[in-house]
Amino acid sequence: xxxxxxxxxxxxxxxxxxxAHLLASCKSLRQFASYMFxxxxxxxxxxxxxxxxxxxxxxxxxxxxxxxxASENLPLHVLYMQPxxxxxxxxxxxxxxxxLAQLASSAMP
Amino acid sequence: MRRHRPRNSIPETDGKHLLxxxxxxxxxxxxxxxxxxxTAEQVEGDLIRVVTENQPDVLAAISPDVKxxxxxxxxxxxxxxxxxFLCGYRANxxxxxxxxxxxxxxxxxxxxxxxxxxxxxxxxxxxxxxxxYKFSDRLLRQYGRVEQVIREYDRVHRxxxxxxxxxxxxxxxxxxxxxxxxxxxxxxxxxxxxxWNINPNGNPTPEAVDAGSELGCExxxxxxxxxxxxxx
Numbered sequence: 536x537x538x539x540x541x542x543x544x545x546x547x548x549x550x551x552x553x554x555a556h557l558l559a560s561c562k563s564l565r566q567f568a569s570y571m572f573x574x575x576x577x578x579x580x581x582x583x584x585x586x587x588x589x590x591x592x593x594x595x596x597x598x599x600x601x602x603x604x605a606s607e608n609l610p611l612h613v614l615y616m617q618p619x620x621x622x623x624x625x626x627x628x629x630x631x632x633x634x635l636a637q638l639a640s641s642a643m644p
Numbered sequence: 645m646r647r648h649r650p651r652n653s654i655p656e657t658d659g660k661h662l663l664x665x666x667x668x669x670x671x672x673x674x675x676x677x678x679x680x681x682x683t684a685e686q687v688e689g690d691l692i693r694v695v696t697e698n699q700p701d702v703l704a705a706i707s708p709d710v711k712x713x714x715x716x717x718x719x720x721x722x723x724x725x726x727x728x729f730l731c732g733y734r735a736n737x738x739x740x741x742x743x744x745x746x747x748x749x750x751x752x753x754x755x756x757x758x759x760x761x762x763x764x765x766x767x768x769x770x771x772x773x774x775x776x777y778k779f780s781d782r783l784l785r786q787y788g789r790v791e792q793v794i795r796e797y798d799r800v801h802r803x804x805x806x807x808x809x810x811x812x813x814x815x816x817x818x819x820x821x822x823x824x825x826x827x828x829x830x831x832x833x834x835x836x837x838x839x840w841n842i843n844p845n846g847n848p849t850p851e852a853v854d855a856g857s858e859l860g861c862e863x864x865x866x867x868x869x870x871x872x873x874x875x876x
Contacts, residue, residue, distance in 0.1 A: 546669060579674055591823070610667065616822050626820075
């Protein structure tokens with residue numbers, strides 16, 4: 536972030552701010568591993584790609600509701616994986632996913 | 645006198661807030677960052693003008709909606725006469741079949757932001773359709789054993805085969821569809837006979853195939869789809 540991407544980029548949330556916003560808004564994220572990947576990490580992207588790894592069932596339904604509310608004004612594109620799927624596809628490594636907590640800590644003053 | 649505003653500039657404020665909706669901000673920012681042959685500016689509300697050298701200007705409405713039905717599509721057309729393209733900005737935006745039919749009949753292109761950018765570049769905005777599903781939609785319609793196709797949603801088709809069988813087919817565009825992608829398709833659109841992974845690269849995860857079995861649908865690629873239609 537921080538590159539000159541035109542006047543609109545300056546009024547959009549940074550990757551770190553988005554991560555902090557999601558962690559603060561979606562309490563259920565504590566039960567999951569959560570990451571950001573793709574173009575949003577290096578500036579403005581068309582979408583904000585998020586990877587969520589964890590259990591299905593009720594916990595996942597709850598998390599989806601929280602994310603829906605938190606993304607009212609954000610173009611989130613969320614991929615949900617079971618832990619076995621994340622391992623098998625090696626998605627985190629392959630797509631250079633960054634944990635939301637790590638991103639959010641860089642937003643701290 | 646109309647105030648001059650440079651292209652890709654930020655529109656005026658009311659003194660406190662920018663009078664630009666979030667999805668319009670993203671659309672303008674992404675186009676500005678791309679630095680390609682197209683530039684854009686906000687006209688009013690959700691309406692932007694995309695300008696591309698040697699191509700017609702495109703008036704496009706950038707919608708924040710999660711679902712676009714005929715009511716939404718009609719509202720945008722009435723609000724913005726001269727509309728060339730309706731863009732569902734969210735990646736998870738779903739288009740209902742009646743909205744698609746209405747827009748196509750009225751020569752308004754439709755689809756995601758990527759579709760808009762491509763259409764502006766090649767001057768086809770009024771005839772453009774969602775690029776993620778365009779090729780698969782055509783594949784189905786042109787397949788020899790298919791008698792009729794009813795598009796219920798952008799990604800859900802009811803296919804009448806010449807042998808008399810009817811298949812409800814849901815498309816999954818992900819590179820590697822997960823179990824959640826299959827379950828979400830089922831929950832959001834109702835039962836399907838087939839979950840078709842339309843991305844030519846990658847494959848569904850074993851968990852996705854298992855999820856399909858549990859629900860009662862096959863998770864397939866195009867070659868398996870053809871086999872299934874031959875057998876049905």
